[in-house]
Amino acid sequence: MTEQIALIDSCKLRLHEQYEIRRVDEVFQSLQNEKILKNPIIVVKMEFGLNYLILDGVHRFLSLTRLGYTQIPCQILEQKDFILQSWSHVVEYGDWVESLSDKVEKYNGAPESESEKIRIWVGNNHDHREIWATKFPPSSIHELVTEWNEITSLYINRYPLTRVEHPFVSMAGENKIIVQYPSLQFDEIIQLVREGCVLPPGVTRFIVHHKFENVNIRLSELDRSQFLEESSLQLK
Template sequence: MELRFIEINNLVLHEYTEKIRFQKLITKIEEEGVQKSPIIVTKIDNYYLVLDGAHRYTCLKALKYKYILCQIINSEEYYIDTWQHTISKDDYANHIQILLKNERFSKLDSEKDKDILQINTMNDENTPEPLESYIQFVDCLNKCNSFKRVHKNEYSKDSVKVIYPEVDEELIKLLVNKNRRIPAGISKVNLKCGRILGVSIPLQILNENTFHDIYIDKIMNNIRKYEETIYLYEGMIL
């Protein structure tokens, strides 16, 4: 397990953040004066990819802090999955349906007794730009105002279910190199390792590196690993 204060400009995102959540969190960070818990990142090429903590990272960057506390994990310690989403049939007709004229896209049949369309992007291995179809699909999806996360078995007769191709490190590299991002809430990072919680770093520490090693040592010498499953309440005070 590695903790490090990393220059904030060396971190990148592969998906957008949510504006309302960003606005609420940046106010909370300013009021509390701390960074709560490390950002989860992994090293890819010459940058660090934010796997968890995109909104905290975005807020601290907007506040012009130079460093951010990160927990660095390797490619064997996580995998990326996707959530399920729906869009309205109007958004489908206006922004997505035209893509089906491209042979790299496919539309699956409606499920039995369910008036729901399923869309899948098919990656053409013979194209000079692998996964370019995914980027094209994402650009259109970003125009859909009805974009909504749903549970696996949640259906609506007025919606179109969106099925995504696998999100992996190669796709992320392509997105980052092309300065593209997928919509907020599509990717879901699952950690195979533990994460450090309960740490609060004073914001002033993020603008200087004099005491970084001292803080890292203090954190690592005072963490406790729980073997059993822990449920963490993150709501308002009851």
């Protein structure tokens, strides 16, 4: 079967998470220099309207629109095509840690209990590590998003961070903090988007069973001027 990537109007694409300014600048510069989109934006059609939810590639999408493109190459998935998990953040130690004091407390519960809490590993130069957690489980999905945004706002776009799949306590060294976010259900994300809410950047992790990679779409193939209906782009 011939593989195709759909071209979707940018106005039909919805974000479920915020973005990192530094990463948008980096991707924008790369696209501007290379004039090649290596990987399409990964989306799933939403249950209401004609919109699509971006699962992966928000920085590529924003960079393309910044360059003036309205037709965005997308790989369209169904919900059965992916698994939703979460990323953990390994962040440099800084003054932002002091601002956590009113949001967290030393964690004494079992990891499998109160799984909706954010857990934070803190290390010091004596190789001793403590686990902190948010003080109270959120009472609603909106309270959870507010809590996540408050914590990530302390370090996103301010300190270098690395997203990791499976954090190890050993990663929490003298100058590193691990922030582990719990996973959400996909219908919770849809609910948030429907209500105009977005999650912090780099928290959700979508594992796609079959992802188009290294397709190398030339930007010259994308029309900047015409606002076309959904069409398709043949892979080379």
